Amino acid sequence: MIQRERILQAFLDLVAIDSPSGEEDAIAADLERRLSELGLEAWQDSAGNVLARLPGEGEPLLLSAHMDTVEPGRGIKPVWDGDDIIRSDGSTILGADNKGGCAVILEVIQSVLEDGASHRPVEVAISRGEEVGLVGASKMDYSSLSSKVAVVIDSGGPPSSIQGQAPFHYVYDIDITGRSAHAGLEPEKGVPAVTIGAEIAAGLPQGRFDYETTGNVGRIEGGLVRNAVPDKCVIQGEMRSMDQLKVEDLVSRARSHVEQVKRNHPEASIEADFRTAYPGYRLTEDDPAARLLYPVLRELGMEPDPQPVGGGTDGNVFRGQGIAGIVIGRGGYNQHTKDEYLVVPEMVDCARVVEAAVLRT
């Protein structure tokens, strides 16, 4: 049975281990140890993600969370009101995003094992670097995972709060190489990469195009000194939409703009790399993950509440790997702020939902 005191303690223990993105070694070792002590085969893949598996009967189910947290997230001192709410002391985030998800996974496994009921094979994937661009999930060793459905425990709100739609996300890097020259003595010998970069940036998709489609030129950098024609410029940006066709249309407009600037400046070398950061998805009732989770939620008296989100999670990366990920709430609020707090009964409910999914053979 899911035990409130135990999951609460695990949460407080995990929060006490600093794990800002990029500095996850200590938390990874702790999670790997905890999973091993529960009797699972646990290891870290080459990207440092903690993976584990527990044999069972039927179709395997992947349980996923991320171990890194955003800043300010060092020396977190959780303040528990002795009842239902845990906050930070106001000087840091709390880290319910996503130590809450990690605690849920540990509690579910412990509960399932001690109850001794038959259950599905469970695979665990706790990623690094989620908050800085889904880094761990992108480099995860998928060859060791066989699940076709994943429960990604990484949303705010109660477990019925589900990420129902996520955008298709494209990113680009554009490198402009011109030619440097002394700006006062022989500027005509130069090819000004910064000015050409500005011409490119000015024509790239920027801002909101409709309610579900956006573009951003996020970074431009070039040149070294005031008195030299700059020979380098780099531009980085992104485009996203809930609708794949809309974002692909933006990408092709961006590409043809870059081609036009190339024709305007044959003396410069312009390399543009447009690529998918992660695929989007729209969760329908007959999606394999919804078919598993929706009935479980309803049996426990919760009505699934799928809502669109503007950002990506590891669930998007899983979708790109052919694993139907469903992202559910684990009781966190005001995520990524010093006002972040956790509603303990909602984290407990989340564990009950995930446990029921694991027991559904």
Ligand SMILES: [Zn+2]
């Ligand atoms: Zn998160």
